[in-house]
Amino acid sequence: MAALVETKPRAIDIGALVEPDRVHRSLYTDPAIFDLEMQRIWGRAWIFIGHESQVAEPGQYYSTMIGRQSVLLTRDADRRVHVLFNRCAHKGAQLVGDRCGKAKELRCAYHGWRFDLDGGLLGIPLEQGYDGTRFDRTSPEANLAPVPRVASYRGFVFASLSADGPDLQNWLGGVASSIDNMVDRAPEHELEIAGGVMRYEHDCNWKFFIENLNDMMHPMVVHQSSSLTARLIAKKELDPAAPTPAAIEIISPFTESYAFFDEMGLHCFDNGHSYSGGKTSIHAKYSDIPEYNALMEKAYGKERFAEIMSVNRHNTVFYPSATIKGAIQTMRVVKPVAVDRTVIESWTFRLKGAPEELLRRSILYCNLINSSANLVGPDDQESYRRQQVGLETQGLDWIAMHRDFGRDEDLGGGHTYAKGSSDLSFRNQWRAWKRYMIEGAR
Amino acid sequence: MSAELALHHRVSQFLFREARLLDERRFEEWNALYLDDGEYWAPATPGQTDPFNHVSLIYENQLLRKVRIARFSSPVAYSLQPFPRTAHLVSNVMIDRHDPATGDIKVNSRFLMIEYRRDEQRFYGGAYEHDLVEKDGALRIRRKKADLVNCEGPLQSSRVYF
Numbered sequence: 001m002a003a004l005v006e007t008k009p010r011a012i013d014i015g016a017l018v019e020p021d022r023v024h025r026s027l028y029t030d031p032a033i034f035d036l037e038m039q040r041i042w043g044r045a046w047i048f049i050g051h052e053s054q055v056a057e058p059g060q061y062y063s064t065m066i067g068r069q070s071v072l073l074t075r076d077a078d079r080r081v082h083v084l085f086n087r088c089a090h091k092g093a094q095l096v097g098d099r100c101g102k103a104k105e106l107r108c109a110y111h112g113w114r115f116d117l118d119g120g121l122l123g124i125p126l127e128q129g130y131d132g133t134r135f136d137r138t139s140p141e142a143n144l145a146p147v148p149r150v151a152s153y154r155g156f157v158f159a160s161l162s163a164d165g166p167d168l169q170n171w172l173g174g175v176a177s178s179i180d181n182m183v184d185r186a187p188e189h190e191l192e193i194a195g196g197v198m199r200y201e202h203d204c205n206w207k208f209f210i211e212n213l214n215d216m217m218h219p220m221v222v223h224q225s226s227s228l229t230a231r232l233i234a235k236k237e238l239d240p241a242a243p244t245p246a247a248i249e250i251i252s253p254f255t256e257s258y259a260f261f262d263e264m265g266l267h268c269f270d271n272g273h274s275y276s277g278g279k280t281s282i283h284a285k286y287s288d289i290p291e292y293n294a295l296m297e298k299a300y301g302k303e304r305f306a307e308i309m310s311v312n313r314h315n316t317v318f319y320p321s322a323t324i325k326g327a328i329q330t331m332r333v334v335k336p337v338a339v340d341r342t343v344i345e346s347w348t349f350r351l352k353g354a355p356e357e358l359l360r361r362s363i364l365y366c367n368l369i370n371s372s373a374n375l376v377g378p379d380d381q382e383s384y385r386r387q388q389v390g391l392e393t394q395g396l397d398w399i400a401m402h403r404d405f406g407r408d409e410d411l412g413g414g415h416t417y418a419k420g421s422s423d424l425s426f427r428n429q430w431r432a433w434k435r436y437m438i439e440g441a442r
Numbered sequence: 443m444s445a446e447l448a449l450h451h452r453v454s455q456f457l458f459r460e461a462r463l464l465d466e467r468r469f470e471e472w473n474a475l476y477l478d479d480g481e482y483w484a485p486a487t488p489g490q491t492d493p494f495n496h497v498s499l500i501y502e503n504q505l506l507r508k509v510r511i512a513r514f515s516s517p518v519a520y521s522l523q524p525f526p527r528t529a530h531l532v533s534n535v536m537i538d539r540h541d542p543a544t545g546d547i548k549v550n551s552r553f554l555m556i557e558y559r560r561d562e563q564r565f566y567g568g569a570y571e572h573d574l575v576e577k578d579g580a581l582r583i584r585r586k587k588a589d590l591v592n593c594e595g596p597l598q599s600s601r602v603y604f
């Protein structure tokens with residue numbers, strides 16, 4: 001008897017949709033592609049989970065997502081960090097319902113099974129009912145399931161749903177140095193999440209956000225209305241002899257020239273990672289904080305301090321799930337929800353041992369640039385939304401990534417360099433995307 | 443009692459006028475309601491006690507309000523095309539504190555902002571806290587705080603003042 005609706009999986013020829021210098025529009029709009037991405041990219045890559053300082057004390061937990069998988073970051077009584085699937089080992093109810101907290105044990109809201117923060121089963125009500133049955137209390141299946149792979153790089157916890165693949169540090173490759181530089185900026189060589197989180201819902205595909213980060217051809221167009229206006233108002237309203245307010249220092253560089261963004265440069269690495277800036281960036285001209293400089297010199301010595309501060313990067317992308325700005329100590333985390341829905345979280349870091357003024361500047365940056373209610377973020381979001389709608393519209397099937405194609409500089413070890421205005425970072429992300437999607441099919 | 447009623451009436455009318463100026467896009471007049479060091483604040487977490495050590499959806503002084511307002515008329519502010527249309531409803535107005543000596547008045551109220559832009563209608567609601575000061579017979583804003591009930595989000599783009 002024939003089924004009422006025939007549900008034959010549609011065969012998609014992934015390889016034919018991604019060319020080295022152009023991609024097919026359906027990759028941003030097709031729900032079937034999104035489903036495959038959740039399995040083959042978000043189900044295999046190292047995904048950013050959280051920072052160890054979010055679970056600084058034993059008993060603390062933080063709930064988040066790896067693609068569609070609800071997971072928990074926990075710290076057990078022995079101070080070890082775990083990433084566990086957030087579902088009871090009994091009937092599968094989501095175990096932790098709030099975002100974060102602290103508890104001696106995790107108790108399921110349904111039948112009261114109790115678990116340790118390391119995932120181990122602690123107790124079952126009326127446990128003798130299982131005596132002599134196939135249920136084995138000592139089996140790993142009685143515990144909360146751990147996510148297959150978990151690793152931390154200098155406090156940044158990543159996890160992978162796949163049991164095999166490169167280790168975290170190898171996978172990070174050349175972008176690990178961006179984490180190093182952010183951590184090195186702390187006089188006590190340590191970071192701490194502080195200042196809360198902003199959660200911004202984007203009505204678009206996750207890849208628009210992650211591609212935009214090192215798109216150096218957009219700021220002077222997209223942010224002209226806010227950055228140029230800020231420059232004009234500052235000129236009109238402020239005493240030129242007085243120090244420039246930090247807010248103006250933050251917004252103004254978004255309308256630097258094409259030459260400035262070219263000069264920043266683009267560094268791309270295997271697995272889709274990249275950073276822009278290096279010697280200079282839009283964060284390079286912030287006013288000095290003398291008290292901080294003194295503390296850093298004391299901690300590192302003059303020479304090493306100068307070396308740390310000479311690294312000034314714009315966005316570093318840990319493809320596909322996160323991006324940091326070491327020079328202003330902020331991080332954004334990508335949470336894909338549906339083919340046309342993504343939540344972006346913005347976090348800020350305290351540099352341990354630094355004056356509070358630095359955290360306050362990071363917070364100010366986040367408010368001005370990353371907030372859903374401010375001037376800069378909504379203009380970016382408008383561009384992504386227009387792309388989402390535009391690419392659902394037929395007319396042309398291919399998206400060009402030709403700018404400076406073939407003119408990349410190969411620096412060896414999977415490291416390529418191009419001037420800032422190059423499309424290199426898009427091509428590099430799509431190269432990784434294609435590899436994940438094809439290898440993941442095997 | 444009548445002095446109390448009169449004050450309540452005056453304060454309520456001030457809040458309604460403030461909301462109306464936003465809805466009628468008379469942003470310069472709206473900004474003129476603030477003291478020179480007046481602040482607009484929309485926290486990003488419930489019970490947030492300060493705007494410096496925690497992120498905020500909006501925390502603006504006079505200078506930043508002037509930037510936002512000037513941007514409203516920029517021909518290249520693409521996220522404002524079309525410009526959102528709003529209706530701010532203010533209610534449950536209660537005067538929490540009044541110091542006749544200094545002219546300081548603390549007002550608590552509830553608000554609902556209906557926003558329409560490009561085929562979509564959205565609702566934002568929560569509590570307002572107005573720190574007002576009476577100077578030379580006129581009310582001015584020292585600080586307006588808009589506590590959205592869903593301030594932790596996830597929130598979609600918004601461009602105007604709650």
Ligand SMILES: [Fe+2]
Pocket residue numbers: 218219222223380
């Ligand atoms: Fe942007």
